[in-house]
Amino acid sequence: MPADLNEKVKRYEKLLRQALEKAEFAPIKDSHMYAIANDFHTMARSYYEDGNHFIYNGDLVNALICFSYGHAWLDAGARLGVFKVDDDKLFTI
Secondary structure, three states: OOOOHHHHHHHHHHHHHHHHHHOEEOOOOOOHHHHHHHHHHHHHHHHHHHHHHHHHOOOHHHHHHHHHHHHHHHHHHHHHOOEEOOOOOOOOO
16 A cells, blocks of 8 residues: 555654654753754754645645655764654654
8 A cells, every 4th residue: 555645744744843842952052062963953943844834835745855854864963962862763762
């Protein structure tokens, strides 16, 4: 059975939204690694906002891509150690 695009977009939007809420910066404030955490989080937030823009305009394929890319930034940050995470359903830890 083929994937349901509407369901997948909703699921990935929720996944990224929850991950954005849970990704807590791990490095010391004003450190180089804190700046990296901020960059990763900003990229994820930007992709989240773009994904919602695409949903509003009826472009579900690009919305799904944005939510996937946004989550990848957070997941990479978690693996790098710039985010404190403990949820193995939202992050690859």
